[in-house]
Amino acid sequence: MIATLFYKTDDTEKQTSKQPNIIYIFADDLGYNDVGYHRSEIKTPNIDRLSREGVRLENYYVQPICTPSRSQFMSGRYQIHTGLQHGVIKPSQPNALPTTSPTIAEKLKEVGYTTHAIGKWHLGFYKDKFLPINRGFDTFFGFYTGAEDYFDHFRCFEYCGYDLHNNDSSVFNETGHYSTHLFTERAINIVKSHDQSKPMFLYLAYQAVHSPLQAPRRYIRPYFHIQDKHRRKYAGMVSCLDEGIGNLTDALKEAGMWENTVFVFSTDNGGSIGDGGNNWPLRGWKGSLWEGAMRGVGFVLSSKLKYPGTVNYEFIHVSDWYLTFLKIAGAKRNGTKDMDGFNQWSTISENAPSPRKELLHNIDPLTMKQGKRLYRDTFDNRIRAAIRVNNWKLITGYPGNSSWIPPPHISRHLDPRIRYQSDNNNDAKNIWLFNIADDPYEEIDLSNTHIDIVRSLLDRLLEYEKTAVPIRYPAYDPESNPQKHGGQWKPWK
Known part of the structure; x- marks a missing residue:
């Protein structure tokens, strides 16, 4: 369109x-x-x-x-x-x-x-x-x-x-x-x-x-x-x-x-x-x-x-x-x-x-799990992940800061949509569902009323999870220290 x-x-x-x-x-x-x-x-x-x-x-x-x-x-x-x-x-x-x-x-x-x-x-x-x-x-x-x-x-x-x-x-x-x-x-x-x-x-x-x-x-x-x-x-x-x-x-x-x-x-x-x-x-x-x-x-x-x-x-x-x-x-x-x-x-x-028609935003099992697991026969919703299929978007685990932040020159009193909040996600909540076409600002969580869609998207995350390769996130290597390489960041191995 x-x-x-x-x-x-x-x-x-x-x-x-x-x-x-x-x-x-x-x-x-x-x-x-x-x-x-x-x-x-x-x-x-x-x-x-x-x-x-x-x-x-x-x-x-x-x-x-x-x-x-x-x-x-x-x-x-x-x-x-x-x-x-x-x-x-x-x-x-x-x-x-x-x-x-x-x-x-x-x-x-x-x-x-x-x-x-x-x-x-x-x-x-x-x-x-x-x-x-x-x-x-x-x-x-x-x-x-x-x-x-x-x-x-x-x-x-x-x-x-x-x-x-x-x-x-x-x-x-x-x-x-x-x-x-x-x-x-x-x-x-x-x-x-x-x-x-x-x-x-x-x-x-x-x-x-x-x-x-x-x-x-x-x-x-x-x-x-x-x-x-x-x-x-x-x-x-x-x-x-x-x-x-x-x-x-x-x-x-x-x-x-x-x-x-x-x-x-x-x-x-x-x-x-x-x-x-x-x-x-x-x-x-x-x-x-x-x-x-x-x-x-x-x-x-x-x-x-x-x-x-x-x-x-x-x-x-x-x-x-x-x-x-x-x-x-x-x-x-x-x-x-x-x-x-x-x-x-x-x-x-x-x-x-x-x-x-769909987009895997990510699956990140290294981020600390959040809340309780809802289902044992599909993707673990405690894991940080997000997926979009057609207009449906599912978020699981820790979503990151959930605020709506207006630019500094806009007063909260001028627009009733503005919810200026800090990162105050409920630590127990770990699943959200939105229809992005109808709700592009993610204001209406439908996870409690569309369980069938939640389950379907969790199953899709599980399929993606099966294809994932091991995460690489190694510890810092002291040999990388630029002082060992003429004061510059450069290859060290």
Whole structure:
């Protein structure tokens, strides 16, 4: 289903039979209410314009936290099938996305693409074989861990060290160079120097707008009216991100590459409320199993879209980009393990019905069990998990923070829907059922009145659980200490 924003009448962008360039931009921790077109107080003119000219995805899902979304994008496979069911990969953990199935970059290289990764990796680096340049990327410029200082590119977690790399070499001479600017400039340089006889895959995973809250003052200044200091800084970070995206698209147009480019923008998870993000009117935030953590901001731009200027409400997930990009590039699936994603190109480009009818959000048995078990003959509802089948969503175990948090400028007294609450989940309750189509804000729990649906979804979780591989979440390794490796985060095994 689509809703029309406007239809493009300019036919100057001609269709071409050449393999299109693929640009995938991952924003970090960008909340549902952090873009202008979702009526945010934060100004995002470039994102708004680009999404208005393309296809906005309004039934689009990501994972609740960083590593899982990135792993599912890169592999097309659920966390339960890569061993990354629990948490994120910490800097000192000997853990990584397994090499048992090729990444999307590896598959695109097979059909002639030049491949570049910029920004945040967060898929493991404890051995050389897990580095981006050994996972299908011709070049890499960015950082391996999950967060760091935007200006000095220094990360402290258990140990402290520099984390900025050009391919497999550490970079120490960019202190003071704000990472959003740095990564945008790198992307533009790649575009300018690209050999256009070959198609390009550019994976631009911005550090923005993940904590720490840092931005040059000129981006924060327009938001001095925002009283909440975290939201104010965060807004400046979003504005800088938006500027960078506009500059990159301008560079693609100047290089003559825009008309043969598929441009995809996505957040990796919902906003972190304590760090300035906001997901209103959705429930919950980053790290939870509520919609605010997983319903993502996303859009696609391409001259190959049949209905540009529309809003698409078909069911799409971050794991779907793998097979979608293979279709766009004319690549084959050979060598891949079973995929959990779907090819959504017809859904996006032609408004065909989505092939996705269900989505396993996750099953995480390492999180402490909550409450009592209801049934012995199906999935253990004490385990943290969530699944969506058609319009029905089931959550079990500990769901994470359950609040509805309005942006700071909205008074609770102005909207009766606002329930501003702390993380006060009843420790005994461990099962929730919602009809997301009728109740997108997860206000009406139907678990007590639709027992048959609860049982059916628990049975489906049990089937998924049987296919899960063992969780990898190893202890921190002291050998990772950057002080043993020239003061830098780098492979240590």
